[in-house]
Amino acid sequence: MNNRVFVLSSTKKPLMPCTPARARKLLHAGRAAIYRRQPFTIILLERAAGDTQPIEVKLDPGSKTTGIALVADFLCGRTVIWAANLHHRGQAIRSALTDRRAFRRGRRARKTRYRAPRFLNRTRLAGWLPPSLRARVDNVRHLTTKLQARAPIASAAVETVRFDTQALQNPEISGVEYQQGELAGYEVREYLLEKWNRTCAYCGARDVPLEVEHIVPRSRGGSDRVSNLTLACRPCNERKGSQPIEEFLKGKPEVLRRIQAQARTPLKDAAAVNATRYAIGEAVKSVGLPTTFWSGGRTKKNRVTQGYVKDHWIDAACVGESGAAVRIASGMQALTIKATGRGRRRVQGNDRFGFPRGTPRSAKRVHGFQTGDLAKLTCTTGKSAGVHVGRIAAIRARGWFVLNKHDRPAREFRLLQRADGYDYTNDQPSPS
Structure with missing residues (x-):
């Protein structure tokens, strides 16, 4: 089953979405015309009004993908009539800003007109978010506004995911340890020496100079968190280089399993969701919809109880109290929406060194x-x-x-x- 087709009256008032078969009949009979091709919307030529039912838009915000579902009450129960997975471009924005920063630093270092640094003369407004995170919030607000103009949406439900980064690394953390954190009283190097028993994690060498080593190399997206750090002797560190640990230890499966058992789950995506959860909720409320907020635990319980597979748009459909009993047609197709941006602001391209090109x-x-x-x-x-x-x-x-x-x-x-x-x-x- 495909998504339903959005329907507008002759006065561009949103009506109840119809099935694709019904939309084809209206188009072939000349009673409707194509209003938008993506997402597909038709406009009736002879009908200025119609009966509508309240539709609820449900959102499952994520760091890279946000699930969206429109749910309506029918005689057969609450049913998903339209769904989509919205893919954000936060990483692309971060990469572009990193390149721009490198180009600007390069220009300042060359023998060109002096450009004073500007990192100390800027102020940030309350609620400021980095551009890569702000893009996620703006994407959700834009799509919610579009859907509100094409369907009689009466309310919204948003999953407010609450991540505790320390608890994710150590579920048993509590009391004073929770307040101080796992590194209280330790330098990072001393912490690693204690954690890895002052031995090389790869060959087990002792009583030799040890170096701090990234389990997932920084060149492959690894972070500087202690959960991604270990100790290695210089020969092992040089042999590993920028190889993935699975490739470096493919002949030592026992060592690989031991190291991976001590590694912690990376929390980059959790931090992104944590930083944007309230901003997304406020963005949805800003379009004028009554909005309720629900926990991720309830969403998972609703989905598992009903036997649905894991997907972002399915999680969105199961958000909240009303998600405990929601009908999803077998074989339903969700729309994939990828944020691409609206083009570049710069008027001239540059080469990989930052010099103008073309x-x-x-x-x-x-x-x-x-x-x-x-x-x-x-x-x-x-x-x-x-x-x-x-x-x-x-x-x-x-x-x-x-x-x-x-x-x-x-x-x-x-x-x-x-x-x-x-x-x-x-x-x-x-x-x-």
């Missing part, structure tokens, strides 16, 4: 098109002959665009929908 961009749109627009390419000649529909991957000032690896002139393109900062694709049916 010519400055004169306009964001060329012949009425811009990167990310949904378009239809009709080509009659060459290897690209045929009809192709998709998002424009690149535009050029000379008037040639790239769509699905086809590089063709602008005259062969027809605009279907303006870019809105998201890419939409259908998921595979969920297991029943």
Whole structure:
């Protein structure tokens, strides 16, 4: 079963979503027209109003993916009528900011005009979040606003995930130990010497100079937390280098299991969810919806009790008290929504060293098109002959665009929908 199709009245008032079969009949009969292709929405041509039922939007916020589900009350019970997984681009934003910071530092270090550092003359507003986390909040607010304009949504339910980073590492932590933390009274190196019995974790050497070693190399995303640190002698440290520990110890499975048993779960994603949970709740409330907040434990209990598989949109459907009995059609397909951004602000590209490359961009749109627009390419000649529909991957000032690896002139393109900062694709049916 696919998601239901959003329906608007002739006055653009949201009505109850209908099944895809019903939408096809209305389109073929000329009683409706396509209003938006992604997510698919039709507009009735002769009907200005209609009866609606309250729909609840449910959200399962995550560090990388947020589950979204629309649930309505039918005679057969509470039913999911539309669902999606929203993939955030926080890591891409973080990488872009890291590159920009490196370029700026490089420019200041070269023999160029003096640029005073600006890290001490900026103030942050209350509730400030890093751009990579703010993007998650903005994505949820934008999608909630879009859904509110296309369906009669009356309320919202948000899972407020409460992560305790110390408790995640040590579930038995309590009392004074909880208040002081696991490193109270220790330097990091002394803590590691005590934890690893002053021996090399890889070869077991003792009474030799030991070095602090990252279990997951920093070049592969490893952190500096003590849960990712161990001790190694210099020969072992140099042999391991930036290899994954599984590859380095593939001939020593017992040693690998012992080290992994002492390693702690990385808490980067938990920290991201922890930092944004209240901001997402306030963002949903800001669109004017009565909002309730629920725990992740209740969501899991509802999902497991009903026998549903683990997925973000399924977790969203099971959020809250009403999620204890919710019907999900067998084989239902959820929409995959990927945040892509709305283009770059800079007008000129640069090479990997930060030096300008190419010519400055004169306009964001060329012949009425811009990167990310949904378009239809009709080509009659060459290897690209045929009809192709998709998002424009690149535009050029000379008037040639790239769509699905086809590089063709602008005259062969027809605009279907303006870019809105998201890419939409259908998921595979969920297991029943």
